[in-house]
Amino acid sequence: MIKGVIFDLDGTLLDSMTVWSSIDREFLIENGITDPPPEVSDVVKKMTVDQSSQYFIDRFGLSCTKEYVIKRIEEMVRQRYEEKIPLKPYTTELLDFLDSRGIPYGVATATYKGLAEAALKRCGVFDRMRFLLTDREYPTGKNFPDIFLGAAELLGTSVSETLVVEDSLHCIETAKAAGFPVCGVYDSVAEADMPRIIELSDYYVRSLDEIINIL
Structure with missing residues (x-):
């Protein structure tokens, strides 16, 4: 029962779900990673927001802070959640x-x-x-x-x-x-x-x- x-x-x-796979790549390209690996979304989908943000910094050598990654990705995807x-x-x-x-x-x-x-x-x-x-x-x-x-x-x-x-x-x-x-x-x-x-x-x-x- x-x-x-x-x-x-x-x-x-x-x-x-397709939104997240595209956003991951868009964020990395925006931050100088011209050819993000196709499997990156499969990796981060198992992580929390905090973990995935740190992963991007460590894996791709980004110079930004974890707080910036969290805020920027939320900004990038917000319109789609609010409107579409x-x-x-x-x-x-x-x-x-x-x-x-x-x-x-x-x-x-x-x-x-x-x-x-x-x-x-x-x-x-x-x-x-x-x-x-x-x-x-x-x-x-x-x-x-x-x-x-x-x-x-x-x-x-x-x-x-x-x-x-x-x-x-x-x-x-x-x-x-x-x-x-x-x-x-x-x-x-x-x-x-x-x-x-x-x-x-x-x-x-x-x-x-x-x-x-x-x-």
Whole structure:
């Protein structure tokens, strides 16, 4: 029996993952790295904002501070979150279903908190969430289960009855290791990880409306 749901944001509720892969490259090019390696986004997507900013400095020998990297990348992507990035199809229908069944839900994400809040408000679903947790509250991000455990506590549900809905392999690995039931969600950016995601997940969907049938 699922009594609460923890949603990831980027690639799960928001159709935003391609934005991040392009922004990483744009930032590095802006800072003199003329040919950023194609795998850089795959590396940093497993990191917190703090970790990825330090990685850029160390890996590419940038002379700027970590605080500058954090601020500049947020500036570069802010307009897209505030004005353009859409919800994934059937997000609203899924939330309506959860509300009709009295199942509480919230968001746990590695995205900048201000950007996540701006996008959710523009899309009209921010006030429906019990919480929005980021690495501001949990600096270790999703490589450790603390953010999922904290989310379950806010929902008032046990680990075994709290469904984690994620599109990223490393997040699914963390949630599964902590004992959460997991629903993997298809996103084109994670295509290479799909076989392993399907193997690990209790459920796997290509569209969010399929979760309604699962529940």
